[in-house]
Amino acid sequence: MSYRAPVSNQRLILDAVVGIHELDGGPEADMVDAVLEGAAALAEGEFAPLLRTGDTVGARWNNGAVTMPAGFREAWSSFVEGGWMSLAAPEEHGGQGLPFVLSAALMDNLNAANVGFALCPMLSMGAIEAIERHGSDDLKRDYLPKIVSGEWPATMNLTEPQAGSDVGALKTRAEPNNDGSWRIKGTKIFITYGEHDLSDQIVHMVLARTQGAPEGTRGISLFLVPKILPNGSANDLRCVSIEHKLGIHASPTCVMSYGDHDGAIGWLIGPEHGGMAAMFTMMNNARLNVGLQGVGIAERATQRAVAYATERKQGQRNRLPVPIAEHPDVRRMLLRMRALTMGARALAYYAFGQVDRAARGDAGAGLRAEVLTPLVKAWCTDIGIEVASLGIQVHGGMGYIEETGAAQHLRDARIASIYEGTNGIQAADLVGRKLGLDGGLAFDGLIADIEAETQDSRLIALTDAVEVAAATLRASPPDDRLAGSYPFLTMVSVMAAGWLLERMARSGGADDQTRAAASYFLASVVPEALGLGAAAESGAALLYAVPAEALA
Secondary structure: OOOOOOHHHHHHHHHHHHOHHHOOOOOOHHHHHHHHHHHHHHHHHHHHHHHHHHHHOOOEEEOOEEEOOOOHHHHHHHHHHOOHHHOOOOHHHOOOOOOHHHHHHHHHHHHHHHHHHHHHHHHHHHHHHHHHHHOOHHHHHHHHHHHHHOOOOEEEEOOOOOOOOOHHHOOOEEEEOOOOOEEEEEEEEEEEOOOOOOOOOOEEEEEEEEOOOOOHHHHEEEEEEEOEOOOOOEOOEEEEEEOOOOOOOOOOEEEEEEOOOOOEEEEEEOOOOOHHHHHHHHHHHHHHHHHHHHHHHHHHHHHHHHHHHHHOEEEEEOOEEEEHHHOHHHHHHHHHHHHHHHHHHHHHHHHHHHHHHHHOOOHHHHHHHHHHHHHHHHHHHHHHHHHHHHHHHHHHHHHHOHHHOHHHHHHHHHHHHOOOOOHHHHHHHHHHOHHHHHHHHHHHHHHHHHHHHOOOHHHHHHHHHHHHHHHHHHOOOHHHHHHOHHHHHHHHHHHHHHHHHHHHHHOOOOOHHHHHHHHHHHHHHHHHHHOOHHHHOOOOHHHHOOOHHHHO
């Protein structure tokens, strides 16, 4: 089935949820429409037709070189020529300076069309922000215009074989040269688009430890390490292999070796030992964008399931065959898929909009964006997995057959809850840092805004339950707080998404689909989240009642 970008739903969210017209210096309505329609055309016409090829052929490695499937280089050229990489980038570096939330609409569509392909520009967006905020004037001059244009894609190099999520355990080393550059030596794994043939140059953002640096994350620095050096010669780095994965086969996940010979040349971004601050700039951008991967995959899986359910006939009504979409349980799944997708999109766009408001001087919006980031990354990716799984169920046995395409969405979605900080890490961040942010006012302010606006009794009950759970967790020892963190994150996410869907349904631009999705979410999803309160407050004792070995 062909992908159709949900332009009308995106526009409704931008108006009713984000309030894009309220942004100081924001775009005119005609510009917003042009961006949404252009992004839709790019996704539908260039990225979506390559989804199946990307999955079945995938990226291929041979002696250090990675070849992308046929058609990918041409589609990337269309992306670059259309200026899409520059959408929200700073104007002084060749960007268009449009709101960050418009890039969310773009990535929403690209993820739905071809999430494995969309991973390439996603990482460049984070690199632009990290270099712009932390890089030297020379690095900004020499690299930002090309990254902003899309000519030079960028990567993020954190993970090492022995470190995993423990970034402080990395061993990659950086030694200074006399000219201000550094020599990098080490191995990185799980590097998305670490090597490919979409462009000749690739700009790697690499975490490393300098000589005499403190142990742990305090001693980490960030370096810009290009594949091709300014003099045109190849840098001392190579792709050792690519991983064979469950999904996102179009995305080359590389093992990268730096400094097999004299050392890969790189330049420091930010101060020495300031690497985590610079990298978190990039990672927070990536976490919001990973949440959009869940949204995009959910959208594509929903569209595919609806198309199948309205065509596939099984059973009779009045002695006439009927599409399976007329059966109550199938209709339940379809409506749940649509409601969850719409709620996840509203939550993600709202978070992007708060980043925009913060960039325009609203400090409170910046704190709210911090609270929302783990919700978007974790809950929206969980929704991508659930909706993709429901899509297979709607297809029945045919959903388990690769030819229908339904299975690919679940395989592609599964990684999003793992990379850029597992969803468990996001839940830990919510209860460990975000509950106490700004003395607790950042989190409490979100609840206060929901309480002041909502008119739905079920949502009011959930908000009350979230307040009780938050008070319990704040007073609990660390292990008890972490034990309840995941159900608590789900409660908070559903509360926020339900609030935004209720707002959308009341707006003048709401259509029947929006009102039906909001009604289902409030009637079915919100009560489910309400039932998680006991788990959020249950503590850690039960989890440690027996040794881990006894669970085998």
